[in-house]
Amino acid sequence: MTTNTFPALSLVPKADGPQSAKDFKSDQEVRWCPGCGDYAILSAVQSFLPDLGVARENIVFVSGIGCSSRFPYYLDTFGLHSIHGRAPAIATGLASSRPDLSVWVITGDGDALSIGGNHLIHALRRNVNLKILLFNNRIYGLTKGQYSPTSEQGKITKSTPEGSLDYSFNPVSLALGAEATFVARTIDSDRKHLTEVLTAAAAHEGTALIEIYQNCNIFNDGAWEPLKDSDTRDDTMMRLVHGQPIRFGKDMQFGVTRAVEGHIKVVEVSSVGEEAILRHDAHAKDPGLAFALSRLANPRTLQNTPIGVFRDVERPSYDRLLREQVASVTEKKGKGDLQSLLNGNDTWNVS
Amino acid sequence: MAKQVVKLSKVVIRFAGDSGDGMQLTGDRFTSETAGLGNDLSTLPDFPAEIRAPAGTLPGVSAFQLHFADHDIMTPGDAPNVLVAMNPAALKANLKDLPRGADLIVNTDEFTKRNLEKVGYSSNPIEDDSLDAYNVHAVALTSMTVEALKGFAVSKKDAERAKNMYALGLLCWLYNRPSQGTLDFLRSKFASKPDIMNANIAAYEAGWSFGETTEAFSVQYEIAPATMPAGLYRNITGNPALSLGLIAASELSGLPLFLGSYPITPASDILHELSKHKNFGVMTFQAEDEIAGIGAALGAAYGGALAVTTTSGPGVALKSEAIGLAVSLELPLLIVDVQRGGPSTGLPTKTEQSDLLQAMFGRNGEAPVAIVAPQSPSDCFFAAIEAARIAVEYRTPVFILSDGYLANGSEPWLVPDASTLPTFEPNFATGPNHTAADGTEEFWPYLRDPETLARPWAIPGTKGLEHRIGGIEKADGIGTISYDPDNHDKMVRLRQAKIDAIARTIPDIKVDDPSGEAGVLILGWGSTFGPIGAACRLVRTAGANVAQAHIRHLNPFPSNLAEILRGYDKVIVPEMNLGQLALLLRAKYLVDIISYNQVRGMPFKSDELAGVITDVLESL
Numbered sequence A: 001m002t003t004n005t006f007p008a009l010s011l012v013p014k015a016d017g018p019q020s021a022k023d024f025k026s027d028q029e030v031r032w033c034p035g036c037g038d039y040a041i042l043s044a045v046q047s048f049l050p051d052l053g054v055a056r057e058n059i060v061f062v063s064g065i066g067c068s069s070r071f072p073y074y075l076d077t078f079g080l081h082s083i084h085g086r087a088p089a090i091a092t093g094l095a096s097s098r099p100d101l102s103v104w105v106i107t108g109d110g111d112a113l114s115i116g117g118n119h120l121i122h123a124l125r126r127n128v129n130l131k132i133l134l135f136n137n138r139i140y141g142l143t144k145g146q147y148s149p150t151s152e153q154g155k156i157t158k159s160t161p162e163g164s165l166d167y168s169f170n171p172v173s174l175a176l177g178a179e180a181t182f183v184a185r186t187i188d189s190d191r192k193h194l195t196e197v198l199t200a201a202a203a204h205e206g207t208a209l210i211e212i213y214q215n216c217n218i219f220n221d222g223a224w225e226p227l228k229d230s231d232t233r234d235d236t237m238m239r240l241v242h243g244q245p246i247r248f249g250k251d252m253q254f255g256v257t258r259a260v261e262g263h264i265k266v267v268e269v270s271s272v273g274e275e276a277i278l279r280h281d282a283h284a285k286d287p288g289l290a291f292a293l294s295r296l297a298n299p300r301t302l303q304n305t306p307i308g309v310f311r312d313v314e315r316p317s318y319d320r321l322l323r324e325q326v327a328s329v330t331e332k333k334g335k336g337d338l339q340s341l342l343n344g345n346d347t348w349n350v351s
Numbered sequence B: 001m002a003k004q005v006v007k008l009s010k011v012v013i014r015f016a017g018d019s020g021d022g023m024q025l026t027g028d029r030f031t032s033e034t035a036g037l038g039n040d041l042s043t044l045p046d047f048p049a050e051i052r053a054p055a056g057t058l059p060g061v062s063a064f065q066l067h068f069a070d071h072d073i074m075t076p077g078d079a080p081n082v083l084v085a086m087n088p089a090a091l092k093a094n095l096k097d098l099p100r101g102a103d104l105i106v107n108t109d110e111f112t113k114r115n116l117e118k119v120g121y122s123s124n125p126i127e128d129d130s131l132d133a134y135n136v137h138a139v140a141l142t143s144m145t146v147e148a149l150k151g152f153a154v155s156k157k158d159a160e161r162a163k164n165m166y167a168l169g170l171l172c173w174l175y176n177r178p179s180q181g182t183l184d185f186l187r188s189k190f191a192s193k194p195d196i197m198n199a200n201i202a203a204y205e206a207g208w209s210f211g212e213t214t215e216a217f218s219v220q221y222e223i224a225p226a227t228m229p230a231g232l233y234r235n236i237t238g239n240p241a242l243s244l245g246l247i248a249a250s251e252l253s254g255l256p257l258f259l260g261s262y263p264i265t266p267a268s269d270i271l272h273e274l275s276k277h278k279n280f281g282v283m284t285f286q287a288e289d290e291i292a293g294i295g296a297a298l299g300a301a302y303g304g305a306l307a308v309t310t311t312s313g314p315g316v317a318l319k320s321e322a323i324g325l326a327v328s329l330e331l332p333l334l335i336v337d338v339q340r341g342g343p344s345t346g347l348p349t350k351t352e353q354s355d356l357l358q359a360m361f362g363r364n365g366e367a368p369v370a371i372v373a374p375q376s377p378s379d380c381f382f383a384a385i386e387a388a389r390i391a392v393e394y395r396t397p398v399f400i401l402s403d404g405y406l407a408n409g410s411e412p413w414l415v416p417d418a419s420t421l422p423t424f425e426p427n428f429a430t431g432p433n434h435t436a437a438d439g440t441e442e443f444w445p446y447l448r449d450p451e452t453l454a455r456p457w458a459i460p461g462t463k464g465l466e467h468r469i470g471g472i473e474k475a476d477g478i479g480t481i482s483y484d485p486d487n488h489d490k491m492v493r494l495r496q497a498k499i500d501a502i503a504r505t506i507p508d509i510k511v512d513d514p515s516g517e518a519g520v521l522i523l524g525w526g527s528t529f530g531p532i533g534a535a536c537r538l539v540r541t542a543g544a545n546v547a548q549a550h551i552r553h554l555n556p557f558p559s560n561l562a563e564i565l566r567g568y569d570k571v572i573v574p575e576m577n578l579g580q581l582a583l584l585l586r587a588k589y590l591v592d593i594i595s596y597n598q599v600r601g602m603p604f605k606s607d608e609l610a611g612v613i614t615d616v617l618e619s620l
């Protein structure tokens, strides 16, 4: 078995030869609504997968239930379309028992954060070798438009004609609070950024959560528009780049600084000077600043929304620790012998 | 003074005390010495769900019953011949089960005014005449233990805690049990606390000497070894036996064992046991909940592991949707349900057989699964192997329905020769299995084996077999998403036919009727095997005829079951539920069943079942 260029995929067999996006397209007709943001993500993933350089048969996509979770059917890899919310649990068993696989989870905001919230947080804290793509359209698409845990409070939907009452989750904040080692956010329509984030996630050992802002043009059209419209996006959204000052705006006029009270805030760079602008450190051990960054955005207007890799730190993955434990016990006790196990240590003979 | 030695053929002892008194340990040690002597035996631990209910109260009473004999026995015994009561609560809770004339050993130190009042005794039963029907041995166990441990470097509290070892020593003297195993056990258990170790050993020895010297016990008993088939034996309870069966199945199939589980009484010990055996390549995953436990197991099954999830009834309820997914994916998966009293939290530490219909039907849609039920603690080993065989050969979820009685009850086990256990093959798919119209070779994930109707198990990492499966209905053969009405009808029937086809590989059910003339059949499943068998013996000893049969495969049923049911005038089905097997039998075979039910959290008593049989015989 040869290895490839992604250290986190060192146990996954390498592809025989060069692969193209076409190799990753399945023969199934794609059935999302025309104009759905899922198309762009699919196309970006199909183009990105050859970059991994691993054998196609060693890639597995596991999904839950939702429009987004149909994703695996359209990729010519191994695919498992499971049940609502449970994909991280299923993928945990697969990834833990098969280090030679590159395992990806596809989930939606309802799938991951409502019914599957428990599995998501536990996968993150365990750091199983999984890459989780969370398609966030702030709505339940497949069930035709009820509000979701990421919908803004007051959202008018079929199930909330007078406006939703509950406050929304911020998936990045949630993941950081759940001890995630890799947390990023990207946008369906920004193929280049999406691909960069996927690449960084693939290089990470352990669980990676990638929140993808996705447009559902049928039930929640324009949910992310301020981040996409060329007139507004530059002044609304900041791109986090490791080691770079956190600045944004049409003229890079805004930046993130630390206030005297200790919290961080967005300011005009000119008002504080360039030295006062924070540099992004995705590898910081302490998740405090990453968390603070995740809180900057206004959930309603989306003003000050960061995208990019919030956090990318090293911690041994669960599956590696599991394998190491099995190996060390085996070394200590010797490989198990069934007959002596059956005998136990307290036997007697009847003649 | 040499004491009189009386030979007995069997004894039932019940140790009862407070949850903190170490009765389970005392029972286990006595069992171990008894097993080593070659007696046949059967045990029944009975403990509360609370870890430590308030000391001295009725809810805090923990008991351990052991039946041992010089012949083969099938149950832990209906009623004790000897009750060891460590306090008034233990006496009060257990006295009703004690037949007149039985021996009663009471720890007088605990019969204080306060303790007596706690359980509602207005006068001390040891001193009034309320125990006249019994052969009472009033022994000051606590104070004699403390006295014996004078000079040992232990606190008074630790000295008092050793009273269970004093009691054990006394009982071991009384029934002539060897001491070596217990002394070795204490040495290893307290290896890091030598003072406690010495105190416990001394307490045990003091108890033994007390028996030998006191006049309170005038006879010593001897129970000769039972004649059992020759070979190497060990004592085993159901949960470890099931765990060993799973490891054996992993070796026999060459598949790595993966357990995804969430702790729940009385199943947790399987998780504990399997996590000790990593040197067999066993992977154990303690999940965040039952759904994740089965989810992870299913993921591992998809990846080519022998995957198991272990739980009890409430956990099965949570796993239902994932079991349905496994039915749809047609992947091998073992679901171990160690049944306990329900509904809801029910009786966590008590036994019941009330999950049969849940296992059978507890899912949305037509979602058939195979079901196997062990019939005794050691049979859990073989049931696990058989369930794994079915799961792997038929690519299906299989339930193993154990219960609390099997899980914690023990019996001697003739250790099998590992080399004689049956192997079975995963037969993973390795290449294309279909040629398209244009001649290209393809892989169809739902193309079935004509014999078993099983689909290929094509694990990730196999070149050329990339395919997508999921819970949405799949087209027969090609396996792509299909909403076609005829296809769905066909797939529903195929999934059922596949489970039905398992019957071809199931041995015929055997009827035990020594007379060959019985008109009444008593038919059971699961852990009632012992009590039913013992009841049949009682009936036959009394000169009547009765036939016994026991169902191990509950879905599908063995092929000859219909014929057997037709062969008797009356069929009695005793169950620890309200008639779940009876319902299935009536529905499937249109037979009249006499359903006898008890849901008391305890196994049937054999004399009670014998009475049921006798009543039916007399009504004929």
Ligand SMILES: Cc1ncc(C[n+]2csc(CCOP(=O)(O)OP(=O)(O)O)c2C)c(N)n1
Residues within 6 Å of the ligand: A065, A066, A067, A068, A069, A084, A107, A108, A109, A110, A111, A112, A135, A137, A139, A140, A141, A142, A143, A148
């Ligand atoms: C157990 C269960 N409950 C409910 C549903 C119905 N259901 C299907 S998808 C869905 C929500 C999907 O929302 P999301 O995860 O945001 O995915 P999207 O369709 O927006 O991509 C629900 C409630 C289901 N399939 N299974």
Ligand code: SF4
Residues within 6 Å of the ligand: A031, A032, A033, A035, A036, A037, A038, A067, A068, A137, A141, A142, A215, A216, A217, A218, A219
């Ligand atoms: S409903 Fe929305 S999310 Fe679903 S496919 Fe249509 S556009 Fe996409």
Ligand SMILES: [Mg+2]
Residues within 6 Å of the ligand: A066, A108, A109, A110, A135, A136, A137, A138, A139, A140, A141, A148
């Ligand atoms: Mg959604």
